[in-house]
Amino acid sequence: MPNAAPLVHLQPEEQPFWRVKSLEVMSPDEWESLCDGCGRCCLVKLEDEDTAEVMYTDVGCTLLNDQTCRCKDYPNRQAKVADCVRLTPHAVRSLAWLPHTCAYRLLAEGHDLYWWHPLVSGDPETVHAAGISVRDRVAGPEEDFTVAELLERITDWPMEDPSVRRD
Numbered sequence: 655m656p657n658a659a660p661l662v663h664l665q666p667e668e669q670p671f672w673r674v675k676s677l678e679v680m681s682p683d684e685w686e687s688l689c690d691g692c693g694r695c696c697l698v699k700l701e702d703e704d705t706a707e708v709m710y711t712d713v714g715c716t717l718l719n720d721q722t723c724r725c726k727d728y729p730n731r732q733a734k735v736a737d738c739v740r741l742t743p744h745a746v747r748s749l750a751w752l753p754h755t756c757a758y759r760l761l762a763e764g765h766d767l768y769w770w771h772p773l774v775s776g777d778p779e780t781v782h783a784a785g786i787s788v789r790d791r792v793a794g795p796e797e798d799f800t801v802a803e804l805l806e807r808i809t810d811w812p813m814e815d816p817s818v819r820r821d
Contacts, residue, residue: 672761672773677743688757690771690781693723693788694812695739698796699751700804708751711807712793720792723782754815755786788812 671684680688696718698711717726717735725731731738739745746758753759757767767774770784781787793799793807 670773672757672767677746677758677761687773688761690755690757690767690786691723691778692753692755692781692786693718693720693792694753694786695741695751695756696723696725697788697792697812698804698807700808709808710751710810710812711804712788712791712809712811713796713799713804713807714788714792714794716795716797718788718792718795721789723787723789751813753812 671680672688675684677685693714694710696715698713698715700709700711701707702709714720715725715735715738717731717738718724719726727734732740739749741749741758743762746752746762755768757771757773760767768784768786769775770780770786772778772781782789791811796804799807
């Protein structure tokens with residue numbers, strides 16, 4: 655992957671957990687820390703019934719805070735949003751719509767995390783500073799749009815593999 659953090663050869667005990675553990679053996683805290691807080695997976699997606707193609711919109715889930723790029727009610731999200739997908743190692747490997755920048759997808763595909771990922775940078779703001787997050791790119795919450803309007807909000811940027819450079 656271009657622009658992913660370079661692999662540094664450290665002793666196993668010095669390696670960060672995401673380089674030495676598979677997704678399946680990570681602790682719940684390690685698993686949750688993989689989320690970079692970009693919010694891309696919380697954008698409304700539309701599926702073409704004929705082709706099964708999934709298209710992103712720039713419209714957020716009703717629970718997406720478009721400034722923090724986090725869920726407003728993460729513990730209860732699946733009870734409140736019927737089609738909210740709970741990521742698991744199996745799901746990560748089978749969901750083609752996960753953004754190419756997603757840490758879960760990167761690790762499942764054998765890549766390292768990008769430099770702007772909070773686990774690499776040590777700063778949760780780097781995902782926003784690098785232009786990866788949905789901050790200032792969300793048209794509004796899904797309840798503000800009709801289905802016809804959602805069709806007009808289809809966009810490609812959430813699935814782009816951005817040209818991320820080190821600053």
